[in-house]
Amino acid sequence: MNADNLVYMANRIGEFFLAMPDRQEALEQIAQHIKRNWAPIMRAELLQLIDRGGAAALHPPVRDAVLAHRALLESGTRAASKPL
Numbered sequence: 552m553n554a555d556n557l558v559y560m561a562n563r564i565g566e567f568f569l570a571m572p573d574r575q576e577a578l579e580q581i582a583q584h585i586k587r588n589w590a591p592i593m594r595a596e597l598l599q600l601i602d603r604g605g606a607a608a609l610h611p612p613v614r615d616a617v618l619a620h621r622a623l624l625e626s627g628t629r630a631a632s633k634p635l
Contacts, residue, residue, distance in 0.1 A: 577616075586620075598625065
């Protein structure tokens with residue numbers, strides 16, 4: 552999938568959950584939403600984008616959510632075992 556589309560979608564998810572009053576809960580919910588609703592390949596591509604230095608395009612809370620909950624997002628992806 553196109554990296555710009557992944558970033559756009561992740562940022563939109565972040566905008567929705569940042570309305571929550573508890574920032575830590577919002578970060579967890581961002582990661583949970585991505586885990587539940589994105590295909591494993593999409594999650595792997597997002598993580599690879601971050602690993603390649605592409606995290607600057609993500610809104611800071613989204614980047615923080617992905618980094619803080621990386622293990623959750625890696626589960627069930629090929630990224631957990633080897634890079635694509």
